[in-house]
Amino acid sequence: MNRPKENKWKAEQLKIFKEYIKSFAPDSPEYNRIHRAILTLENKI
Numbered sequence: 001m002n003r004p005k006e007n008k009w010k011a012e013q014l015k016i017f018k019e020y021i022k023s024f025a026p027d028s029p030e031y032n033r034i035h036r037a038i039l040t041l042e043n044k045i
Contacts, residue, residue, distance in 0.1 A: 014041050 017038045024031040 010041050010044060014038060017041070 017034055021031060021034045021038065024034065
């Protein structure tokens with residue numbers, strides 16, 4: 001398995017999610033879902 005390529009993909013996803021999360025109110029369910037996705041990605045890098 002090609003790890004560096006996978007890590008690059010995860011870093012790009014994190015960047016996208018971090019921009020996207022700014023468009024939601026912090027108490028919305030969408031915000032919580034995206035925030036969990038960000039934390040999951042950060043833990044796996």
